[in-house]
Amino acid sequence: MRKNIPILALLIVLLGIALYQNYGNEVRSFLGAGSDKKTLGAALAEGAPKxxxxxxxxALQGLDxxxxxxxxxRDKPVLVNFWASWCDPCKDEAPDLVKLYEKYGDRLDIYGVNVTAYDTVEKAEAFVKEYGIEFPVLLDKKEEAYKKFNGVAFPTNVLIDKDGVIQDLIVGILPPKDLEAKIKKLLQSS
Structure with missing residues (x-):
């Protein structure tokens, strides 16, 4: 096995050189090198509604x-949460969303959108049961809604006011107090 280590190292270096030669400009642009500097977040959010x-x-059908x-x-602002049952940050965030719904559900709609194109209905139902989710859970079986928001990661949360205007788009998980602060701001502006 030790005899193969130099050969494997050489192959990795050659692969890296080949990738850099073929895709170097794209990699440098994506990582922010050169004149077209982009952060990873900016690169991910390109094309997303602002x-x-x-x-x-x-419009999606819910589990109900x-x-x-x-x-x-709409009558109330809405938090749209795109998620999948296998997503560890989604599992971390689920109890916080349940608490936020209990606290603000009379003034805020929360829609959990399971991107079922990457999941299954059965796993989504098990997730809902495990975390005691009572807000509507919608099934995005063809990834149509997720694509409209240029979804690139789970969870993705979108805060939308009563006029249907996006107030915030959050890719990834926030600490519970930070998400609640954004919700309070949304409720104050509506």
Whole structure:
């Protein structure tokens, strides 16, 4: 096995050189080298709807059989949470969303959107049961809603005001107090 280590190291170096030669400009651009500097977050968020713009509209069926709509004017602001059952940060965030729904559910809709294109209905149902989720859980079986928000990571949270305007788009998990502060700000502005 020790005889193979130099050969493996050489292969890795050669592979790195080949990738750099073929994709060097793209890698340098993505990592921020050269004149076109981008942060990883900016690169991920390219093409996503921006705060201050109207939310893309979608309608999805929930686990309860009802159809839920996002986009345009509504009675309450909404937090749209895109997730998958296998996502560890989603598991970490689920209890916080349950608490936020208990605290603000009379003034804020929370829709958990399981991106079922990357999951299964059965696993989504088990997740909902395990975490005691009572807010509506929608099934994005064809990834249509997630794509409208240029989804790139789980969880992704979108805060939308009563006028259907995106107020915040959060890729990844926030500490519970930070997410709650954003919700309070959303409720104060609505």
């Amino acid at each position: 705060p201050g713009s109207p939310s893309p509209a979608f 059989g009802n159809t839920y709509k996002v986009g345009g004017e």
